[in-house]
Structures are given as structure tokens and as C-alpha cells.
Amino acid sequence: MNVPITYTPTHPVDLVTDGETRAAGITPYRGTSLSKLENEMGPDDAPSCTTTSTTATTVTQSCAEVIALAPQDYLYDAADAGTWKVAGVYGRTTSDNDDSGDHISFGYGYDMSGDHVDVK
Numbered sequence: 001m002n003v004p005i006t007y008t009p010t011h012p013v014d015l016v017t018d019g020e021t022r023a024a025g026i027t028p029y030r031g032t033s034l035s036k037l038e039n040e041m042g043p044d045d046a047p048s049c050t051t052t053s054t055t056a057t058t059v060t061q062s063c064a065e066v067i068a069l070a071p072q073d074y075l076y077d078a079a080d081a082g083t084w085k086v087a088g089v090y091g092r093t094t095s096d097n098d099d100s101g102d103h104i105s106f107g108y109g110y111d112m113s114g115d116h117v118d119v120k
Contacts, residue, residue, distance in 0.1 A: 003067045008052075009088060010060045019046040022092045025065060027112070028084045034114045041074045042089075043067050087114040 007026055017024045025047045029040040047065035054060075075081065094107040 001069045001071075003069050004064065005067060006062070006064045007086075008060065008062055009049075010058050011090075013054065013057055013059050015059075015090065017049075017090075021094070022090075024088070024090045025063075026086050027089050028067065028086050029114075030080060030082070030084050034087060034112050039074060039076065039080055041067060041069065085114060087112045089113075 027042040031038040043065045047063040049061040049063040090111045096105045
């Protein structure tokens with residue numbers, strides 16, 4: 001089942017997203033806190049966002065994405081039918097595949113912020 005979600009994030013103007021090496025979105029989760037997730041799910045694709053306003057320090061966007069909800073993959077027990085929270089996420093990757101110095105690298109960073117997202 002595909003669940004369409006729209007939301008309105010506001011982020012610092014210097015937080016850049018390109019959908020490839022830097023991406024932002026949301027993830028529904030269950031648990032007592034972000035560090036104690038009991039279950040989470042996310043989209044398969046980056047959200048589609050349009051900038052709606054900009055100030056000197058922030059950017060506000062209108063975003064839409066689809067979360068493919070497969071009960072057999074995300075709903076493990078009766079508790080998963082309860083209340084879910086939503087967190088904003090930001091991920092970034094870096095890579096250096098030039099192995100001329102006999103060295104390559106790959107890095108990944110992930111930031112998650114809970115209960116600050118207006119989801120409809």
C-alpha cells in the first residue's frame with residue numbers, strides 16, 4: 001500500500017539538498033525516543049519539494065513523498081498498530097573513488113530530529 005504524505009519543513013538556508021549526496025525527508029517511527037526506536041519506515045525515493053518562502057536565515061518548502069507500507073515488513077506485532085511519530089531526517093554522503101594513491105573512502109552522516117515536522 002502506498003501512503004502519500006505532504007509536509008512543510010523549514011531549515012537553515014545553508015542546509016543544501018540535492019537528492020544525490022545530500023537528502024532530507026521524513027521517517028515515521030515508533031519508540032520512546034529517537035535513540036530507542038522500536039520500528040521505523042521510510043520512502044524509497046527522495047521527496048519532491050518546492051520552495052515556498054525564504055528569509056535571510058531559513059528556507060520553507062512544501063514537500064510530498066510516498067511511503068510504501070508493506071505490513072509484513074513494518075508491522076511486527078499488535079503494538080505497531082498504535083501511535084507513530086514522525087522525525088525529520090537529513091543524510092549526506094561523501095566518496096573518493098580515485099584510487100591513484102591506493103586509497104578510496106566513503107562516508108555517511110545522518111541527522112534525525114523528532115516531532116518538529118508538520119505532516120498531513
